[in-house]
Amino acid sequence: xxxxxxxxxxxxxxxxxxxxxxxxxxxxxxxxxxxxxxxxxxxxxxxxxxxxxxxxxxxxxxxxxxxxxxxxxxxxxxxxxxxxxxxxxxxxxxxxxxxxxxxxxxxxxxxxxxxxxxxxxxxxxxxxxxxxxxxxxxxxxxxxxxxxxxxxxxxxxxxxxxxxxxxxxxxxxxxxxxxxxxxxxxxxxxxxxxxxxxxxxxxxxxxxxxxxxxxxxxxxxxxxxxxxxxxxxxxxxxxxxxxxxxxxxxxxxxxxxxxxxxxxxxxxxxxxxxxxxxxxxxxxxxxxxxxxxxxxxxxxxxxxxxxxxxxxxxxxxxxxxxxxxxxxxxxxxxxxxxx
Amino acid sequence: xxxxxxxxxxxxxxxxxxxxxxxxxxxxxxxxxxxxxxxxxxxxxxxxxxxxxxxxxxxxxxxxxxxxxxxxxxxxxxxxxxxxxxxxxxxxxxxxxxxxxxxxxxxxxxxxxxxxxxxxxxxxxxxxxxxxxxxxxxxxxxxxxxxxxxxxxxxxxxxxxxxxxxxxxxxxxxxxxxxxxxxxxxxxxxxxxxxxxxxxxxxxxxxxxxxxxxxxxxxxxxxxxxxxxxxxxxxxxxxxxxxxxxxxxxxxxxxxxxxxxxxxxxxxxxxxxxxxxxxxxxxxxxxxxxxxxxxxxxxxxxxxxxxxxxxxxxxxxxxxxxxxxxxxxxxxxxxxxxxxxxxxxxxxxxxxxxxxxxxxxxxxx
Numbered sequence: 105x106x107x108x109x110x111x112x113x114x115x116x117x118x119x120x121x122x123x124x125x126x127x128x129x130x131x132x133x134x135x136x137x138x139x140x141x142x143x144x145x146x147x148x149x150x151x152x153x154x155x156x157x158x159x160x161x162x163x164x165x166x167x168x169x170x171x172x173x174x175x176x177x178x179x180x181x182x183x184x185x186x187x188x189x190x191x192x193x194x195x196x197x198x199x200x201x202x203x204x205x206x207x208x209x210x211x212x213x214x215x216x217x218x219x220x221x222x223x224x225x226x227x228x229x230x231x232x233x234x235x236x237x238x239x240x241x242x243x244x245x246x247x248x249x250x251x252x253x254x255x256x257x258x259x260x261x262x263x264x265x266x267x268x269x270x271x272x273x274x275x276x277x278x279x280x281x282x283x284x285x286x287x288x289x290x291x292x293x294x295x296x297x298x299x300x301x302x303x304x305x306x307x308x309x310x311x312x313x314x315x316x317x318x319x320x321x322x323x324x325x326x327x328x329x330x331x332x333x334x335x336x337x338x339x340x341x342x343x344x345x346x347x348x349x350x351x352x353x354x355x356x357x358x359x360x361x362x363x364x365x366x367x368x369x370x371x372x373x374x375x376x377x378x379x380x381x382x383x384x385x386x387x388x389x390x391x392x393x394x395x396x397x398x399x400x401x402x403x404x405x406x407x408x409x410x411x412x413x414x415x416x417x418x419x420x421x422x423x424x425x426x427x428x429x430x431x432x433x434x435x436x437x438x439x440x441x442x443x
Numbered sequence: 444x445x446x447x448x449x450x451x452x453x454x455x456x457x458x459x460x461x462x463x464x465x466x467x468x469x470x471x472x473x474x475x476x477x478x479x480x481x482x483x484x485x486x487x488x489x490x491x492x493x494x495x496x497x498x499x500x501x502x503x504x505x506x507x508x509x510x511x512x513x514x515x516x517x518x519x520x521x522x523x524x525x526x527x528x529x530x531x532x533x534x535x536x537x538x539x540x541x542x543x544x545x546x547x548x549x550x551x552x553x554x555x556x557x558x559x560x561x562x563x564x565x566x567x568x569x570x571x572x573x574x575x576x577x578x579x580x581x582x583x584x585x586x587x588x589x590x591x592x593x594x595x596x597x598x599x600x601x602x603x604x605x606x607x608x609x610x611x612x613x614x615x616x617x618x619x620x621x622x623x624x625x626x627x628x629x630x631x632x633x634x635x636x637x638x639x640x641x642x643x644x645x646x647x648x649x650x651x652x653x654x655x656x657x658x659x660x661x662x663x664x665x666x667x668x669x670x671x672x673x674x675x676x677x678x679x680x681x682x683x684x685x686x687x688x689x690x691x692x693x694x695x696x697x698x699x700x701x702x703x704x705x706x707x708x709x710x711x712x713x714x715x716x717x718x719x720x721x722x723x724x725x726x727x728x729x730x731x732x733x734x735x736x737x738x739x740x741x742x743x744x745x746x747x748x749x750x751x752x753x754x755x756x757x758x759x760x761x762x763x764x765x766x767x768x769x770x771x772x773x774x775x776x777x778x779x780x781x782x783x784x785x786x787x788x789x790x791x792x793x794x795x796x797x798x799x800x801x802x803x804x805x806x807x808x
Contacts, residue, residue, distance in 0.1 A: 114553040118785065125785045295562065352453075365447065367562075368795065370489075424448075425456035425668040427491020429805045 121329065124433055148190040148325065151260070159265075161196035163187060164255035172219065172249055174293040176285070176303030177377070180222030183252040185307050185377060186328065188230055192309040193324040193380055195266045195316060196258035201227060203254050204238040208247040219250065230307035232256070261316070270322040273345055275411040276389040278382045280311060280396055281404040283332050284360040284371030286378070292363065301359050306378030311401045315380075318395050320388030325381050330434040333372040335381055336409075336419045337433040346415030349431065351424045355404045372421075373434050383411065450667030451490075459672040460495040466679045467499045474682055475501045475631055476675065477624070477768055479617055480638030481508035481796020482666050488805040490668040492675075500675070503630075503768035506620050506723060507638060508796040509585040510537045511766055514720045516754045517584075517613045518543035518790075523749045524580050524611070525556035530747075531574060533567030534582040536560045537794040540787055544755040564589075564596040564610075571600070571608035580743045583612040587644040590614040590732055591706035594713035597734065597741050609743035612734050615719055617641045618649045619730035623721075625657045629769050634678040635661040639670070639694045646702025650690045658688045665694040713738055722790065723763030762789035765798050772802040779803055 118125045135144060142150045149163035165187045172179040188198035203223060207216065227234055281304070289303040308326065315321055327335040332354075340347045356371050364371045378401060384392050389407055396402030412420075419431040467474060478484060484504045487493060493502055506512045522543045525532045532548065539549045539558065552558040557577075561567050564581050571579035583593045593610060600608045617638060624630060637650060642663040650661050660681035664674030674693035681688060692698055710732065719731020734742040759777055764770040772778045772791070782788035784800055791799035 114550065116549055116553050118549075124783070362447075421491075423489070423491040423668075424451040424453060425490055425492070425495070426453045427456075427494040427668075429488060429491040429494075432804050 121434065147194060149194045149196065149256075149258070151194070154259070159196075159260040161191045161194050161258040161260055162255070163190040164253065165190065166251060166253040168248070168251050169290060170248055171290070171293050172215070174290045174303055175301065176289050177305035178219060178222050179250060179252055180219040181226045181305050182377060183254045184223055184226035184230060184232070185305050187254040187256040188232055188258070189308045189326045189377075189380075191256050191258035192307070192312045193326045194258075194260065195264050195312070195321075195324070196260040197313070198230065198232050198256055198258040198307075198309055200235045200257045201232050201254050202236045202238075202256075203234050203252065205240070206247055206251040206253075207239065207241045208249050209241055209244045211249055216250070219252075226307070230309065264316060266321060266323050268323050268339060268343065271339070271343070271345065271383050271411055272322070273411050273413045274386045275322055275383050276386050276407050277336070277347065277349070277409040277411070278384055278389065278392060278396070278405060279327075279332065279355065279408050280308075280380050280402045281378075282355045282357045282360065283327070283376055283379060284356060284364065284374035286328075286376050287331070287374035288360055288363050288369070291367075297363070299359055299363055301357070301363060304376055304378035306401055308378065308380050308401065311396065311399045312380060314395055314399060315382060315392060318388060318392050320385035320392065321382050322385065323383045327376050327379050327381055329375050331371070331373040331375055332379075332381065332408075333370070333419070333431050334434050337431065339383065340417055340419050343417055346412045346417065347409055347419040348412045348415070349409035349419060349421045351421055353406055353408045355406050355408075372431065386410070447667065450665075450669045452669060456495065456668055456672055459669070459676055463500070463672070463676050463679050464497045466676075466683050467497050470499060470683050473499055473501050474633045474679065475503055475768075476634045476636055476678060477503040477505045477632045478636035478638070479505035479507040479621060480636075480641065481511075481794065482640060483507065483636055483638065483664070483671070484798060484801050485796055486666045486668070487671060488801045490671070492668055492671055495672075496675070500679070503632065504765075504798040504801070505624060505768055506721060506766045507617070508766075508791070508794050508798070509589070509615070510541055510794040511762065511790045511797050512615060512620075512721045512723065513538075513541070513584050513613050513790065514722045515544055515756055516720070516751070517611070518547075519751050519754055520744075520749075521580075521582055521611060522546050522548060522551055523751045524743065524747065525551045525558055527578070527747070527749055529576065530578045530580060531557040531559055531570060532580050532582065533559050533561045533570055535562075535584070537796075538582055538584065540793045541790045542787060542793075544752055564593045565599070568596050568600055568605065568608055571605055572603075575607055578607050578609060578747065580609045580611055580747070583610045583614055586615055586617050586638075586641050587710070588640045590714065591644060591703075591709045594709040597713050597738055598709070600741055601738060606740070609741055609746055610734060611743040612714070612732055613719075614714070614732035615721065616716070616730050616732070618645070618653060619727050620721060620724060621650075621653055622657075623724050623727050623730075624767060625653070625659060627767065630767060632659065632768070633682055635659055636671075636674060636678070637661050637663040637690075639663060639665045639697060642692075642694065642698045642702070644703050644706045646698065647690050647692055647700045648702070654688055654690050660686075660688045662691045663694050663698050665697065670694060721766075723766035757788050760789040762791045762799070765791050772799040775799070
């Protein structure tokens, strides 16, 4: 039964948190209305047909992080890496970006200068070109300093198609490093907490390219908003397999762990901006791990769980003390405006 | 974090669990242990402790989540304040989503109401200093743990002569709620997991008369898995070995017998103990904290008038009974259907410390 739209219904912050409220909003306001076979896949990027052996990958993302400068990055680095990582986890090499600014009247010119310099540096590092863009200025108070939208285009190599459908019981789940840093870095800066936590914001393609060359990768996602837990829940949702996670194997930096303890946050749900979760063939897992560890972005890579026959459609965590609990998707709004 | 990980040791956890399970093996019937602290609710679910223990041990969550025990009329009052011009509501994040009779602070915020989330009451004082033309009202909810901080904030406001800072005090005391539960005929409790944080403030003494009158085994317990397991073992020992019921303290590294005297004297200085309404338990004598007359200039209730809507409760929501451990969340018709953390109908679904939210999130079935 469809719920009737009530006049007093309004958009709440939780509609943008990457959790359940957002998925139902997207379903109702986007998917059902714009309905087409490319969109309906709801991938991180759209897969467009190009030629027989190649596909074009296309994606877009908007950045509203507050504060705009945070330990480990700023809104500019985020606008580049966030978008190209959405291409990379599809298995596509990022090539071109668009970049649009919505700027609040009164923003200091040197701040815009710093941000565009960051964009330049980040795109150089990731080997992508900014090829088109747009600038709008709105009255003071009608935006918060600066919002950035980037769209990205990439090419999918050969006929390498990653898909949830390839996942099999026994496959291993690998992450390339310690989780939870980005969300907490932004949060600590915003709330003026003194910590050493730095955002993990980084371009993932060079690492992912090596992973793809090893082979055996079935599916990938970048655990941004909603964190590792949300991505794994999405993978398990409606699937004919379950996911078993091991709390003791989760790579979490001591600082992130203690800061989360103090604030009552669960690092599993905290955003990352330089992490990839890969589901890989069990026979290739250890070779994959070895290869990943050679890359600076994969030094702390580890196997955090596996695909199971039991607990269909669910993510089960074996806790540190050997108990079990079910991991659900993020509900509500753990941390607003972290990207 | 080394210090913490030692309290999460898998082998030791299993050893203690084995001891507990052996103790209850020959025991006839179920053993119902109740905690009255939201952090306990959360840790027990998060660590999966109950999955290690015998089915004979039943875990009940009592009225230990501050947001959950706050009655609708308080929420309605906060909502009414948020609609006043030149007013900023400063609150802990949990309160934002709690539904009042017809609205919530989250909805008021989306409609333009000034609602700010703070992590400490002192932050709300800073907001008051920054916005001298606005009235800043801090929503003082919580037990003996948060109340001293609020007391000290009120004292700072007095000292700094800040005239635009107010507190809407809905603070409550835990021991009277424990007594009310034991007086209730509807629920059977075999032992209390006494709240570690509250006990750090009040010490062991307030539990003595309760144990003496009702003969209920009570252990003050910490929050790490090994704390909880050790504490449960102490409780099970008292229960299964027919020992004289007593107050024991598992959380000695934090809780002293006499509590935190400095915090207690702050409470005494700023608050009077008065009757207070609890969701689920009703009006309990001497169970709440009201700002003393000498500090009444900071008391929102006395200083700021506003029209409050007539309180309405959802007749189907059973938060009250869930709070008292009489019913389990899944016995509620709304649970996980219309009432979810995204769209909570009752407060127990809102806070991460709420029983319904914990059942929902960790899917205890």
